[in-house]
Amino acid sequence: MPIRTVMKANEAAAWAAKLAKPKVIAAFPITPSTLVPEKISEFVANGELDAEFIKVESEHSAISALVGASAAGVRTFTATASQGLALMHEVLFIAAGMRLPIVMAIGNRALSAPINIWNDWQDTISQRDTGWIQFYAENNQEALDLILLAYKVAEDERVLLPAMVGFDAFILTHTVEPVEIPDQEVVDEFLGEYEPKHAYLDPKRPITQGTLAFPAHYMEARYLVWEAMENARKVIDEAFAEFEKKFGRKYQKIEEYRTDDAEIIFVTMGSLAGTLKDWVDKKREEGYKVGAAKMTVYRPFPVEEIRELAKKTKVLAFIEKDISMGLYGAVFTDASAALINESEKPLMLDFIAGLGGRDVTFNQLDEALSIAKEALEKGKVEKPIHWIGLRKELL
Amino acid sequence: MIEIRFHGRGGQGAVTAANILAEAAFIEGKYVQAFPFFGVERRGAPVTAFTRIDEKPIRIKTQIYEPDVVVVLDPSLLETVDVTAGLKEDGIVIVNTEKSKEEVLEKLKRKPKKLALVDATTIALETLGLPITNTAILGAVAKATGLVKIESVETAIKDTFSGELGEKNAKAAREAFEKTQIFEV
Numbered sequence: 001m002p003i004r005t006v007m008k009a010n011e012a013a014a015w016a017a018k019l020a021k022p023k024v025i026a027a028f029p030i031t032p033s034t035l036v037p038e039k040i041s042e043f044v045a046n047g048e049l050d051a052e053f054i055k056v057e058s059e060h061s062a063i064s065a066l067v068g069a070s071a072a073g074v075r076t077f078t079a080t081a082s083q084g085l086a087l088m089h090e091v092l093f094i095a096a097g098m099r100l101p102i103v104m105a106i107g108n109r110a111l112s113a114p115i116n117i118w119n120d121w122q123d124t125i126s127q128r129d130t131g132w133i134q135f136y137a138e139n140n141q142e143a144l145d146l147i148l149l150a151y152k153v154a155e156d157e158r159v160l161l162p163a164m165v166g167f168d169a170f171i172l173t174h175t176v177e178p179v180e181i182p183d184q185e186v187v188d189e190f191l192g193e194y195e196p197k198h199a200y201l202d203p204k205r206p207i208t209q210g211t212l213a214f215p216a217h218y219m220e221a222r223y224l225v226w227e228a229m230e231n232a233r234k235v236i237d238e239a240f241a242e243f244e245k246k247f248g249r250k251y252q253k254i255e256e257y258r259t260d261d262a263e264i265i266f267v268t269m270g271s272l273a274g275t276l277k278d279w280v281d282k283k284r285e286e287g288y289k290v291g292a293a294k295m296t297v298y299r300p301f302p303v304e305e306i307r308e309l310a311k312k313t314k315v316l317a318f319i320e321k322d323i324s325m326g327l328y329g330a331v332f333t334d335a336s337a338a339l340i341n342e343s344e345k346p347l348m349l350d351f352i353a354g355l356g357g358r359d360v361t362f363n364q365l366d367e368a369l370s371i372a373k374e375a376l377e378k379g380k381v382e383k384p385i386h387w388i389g390l391r392k393e394l395l
Numbered sequence: 396m397i398e399i400r401f402h403g404r405g406g407q408g409a410v411t412a413a414n415i416l417a418e419a420a421f422i423e424g425k426y427v428q429a430f431p432f433f434g435v436e437r438r439g440a441p442v443t444a445f446t447r448i449d450e451k452p453i454r455i456k457t458q459i460y461e462p463d464v465v466v467v468l469d470p471s472l473l474e475t476v477d478v479t480a481g482l483k484e485d486g487i488v489i490v491n492t493e494k495s496k497e498e499v500l501e502k503l504k505r506k507p508k509k510l511a512l513v514d515a516t517t518i519a520l521e522t523l524g525l526p527i528t529n530t531a532i533l534g535a536v537a538k539a540t541g542l543v544k545i546e547s548v549e550t551a552i553k554d555t556f557s558g559e560l561g562e563k564n565a566k567a568a569r570e571a572f573e574k575t576q577i578f579e580v
Binding site: 005006139168170171172174175176177178271272274275277278359360361362 | 413414418426431457458
């Protein structure tokens with residue numbers, strides 16, 4: 001029987017790792033993710049998880065150790081956030097290029113400077129081009145489930161790419177919520193053993209990995225990573241369907257909420273989706289035709305799903321906790337690219353919110369709604385990007 | 396949905412209190428959420444923590460701005476923090492204090508509908524030997540709000556602290572439950 005209990009997302013992530021039975025974990029502590037490796041080291045010390053726990057001197061070493069371990073053919077896991085993830089940056093490309101299905105949990109946290117330990121998505125968004133699959137969790141249950149799903153997708157022979165699962169710093173990492181821990185046997189059935197066939201280090205069959213590729217070969221290696229990410233779209237759908245059958249919880253790349261007959265749809269990711277749904281209920285009661293949508297998968301970008309969503313509404317507005325300096329938020333930019341060749345598309349708006357842990361309140365969502373309503377009434381967007389909840393008196 | 400805000404000082408266990416209350420309600424079949432105000436906590440600095448309890452799944456992730464219940468773990472906070480900020484009109488305030496109802500009411504900016512007082516510090520010192528009031532104050536929360544049974548609080552405490560420490564903390568909660576005075580304001 002699955003166990004229903006209460007725990008933080010950090011603990012849920014550690015439980016997910018335990019259930020997936022990785023053979024090697026390497027981690028370096030960083031706020032707000034420290035509890036993840038702390039809890040896993042407890043599992044290992046208690047003999048509840050048969051794995052090698054490598055204590056390293058930096059995040060760069062943590063991910064490098066996992067590249068080695070994964071290349072030796074075993075399932076691996078780590079957790080980090082913010083500066084730690086940024087420090088891993090160069091190795092993230094290596095993990096993807098070597099086609100190593102490493103899974104990593106991220107307590108989504110802002111980047112310095114100024115130093116800030118609180119939530120936004122700049123850390124993972126900044127890794128969007130590394131070749132890692134990216135999932136974002138709305139709550140602690142999703143943090144657990146998506147880590148299991150990340151292994152399922154990453155290790156699929158049609159994919160073989162690393163994957164990260166983001167859950168918001170403090171808002172989820174340190175928040176206690178009900179979580180159902182699935183049965184070990186069902187997880188074993190779902191994931192199976194990791195048995196790489198593509199490339200792994202074995203003295204009986206000597207090979208070289210991550211080697212030099214001349215211009216005659218490099219581009220094909222990169223193309224194959226791109227193609228694998230394209231393949232991941234279908235694999236993710238299949239994994240979601242199988243997960244629902246086995247565990248009874250439904251996941252979609254984009255989950256819609258009260259979008260039928262909506263004139264304005266707000267799209268977001270992570271824990272903000274929960275607040276957004278409650279706010280949509282309130283606005284519906286007040287007579288506004290608004291809906292919400294949650295992106296569970298950011299890489300590969302859910303291109304088809306965004307196109308379907310766009311057909312349903314007059315205004316498609318994104319609320320995101322990241323910014324690409326010199327342009328817009330990354331989610332809005334990517335969605336715009338997904339819609340570029342559509343003959344009809346809705347008016348599109350981008351709202352930057354909640355950076356560095358600023359609480360995204362109903363008042364701020366109201367602020368976004370009034371801007372979206374004005375665009376709807378005028379039938380055009382004068383300025384696509386708006387920062388909401390900004391304290392103008394400080395500027 | 397019932398929203399509870401805890402005010403304490405770093406080291407008194409306000410965050411743990413919020414978590415234990417959530418677990419106690421979860422034991423009774425409720426949906427719960429508990430989280431700290433995400434400050435950089437230092438011993439002695441004011442700390443805020445929150446608990447939500449509902450009959451249906453809790454989706455909202457904002458902080459709590461209009462609490463139904465305010466719990467004050469440290470009486471000195473009444474001097475420096477507006478603990479009743481945003482308190483609902485029929486709100487409940489629970490204070491760890493040795494002072495009288497009149498003295499406490501005088502310090503509150505908003506008048507609660509119900510005020511509950513308990514000397515949790517003395518109870519904590521007697522049962523635990525330490526002025527850590529988080530478990531004792533939960534006895535007062537159970538008594539004043541009826542949100543959870545004291546038995547569920549005791550179970551959640553023993554689940555959080557193992558062995559003798561759990562027994563002692565559960566005793567502190569039970570004692571506070573019995574000694575809490577409740578006033579309609």
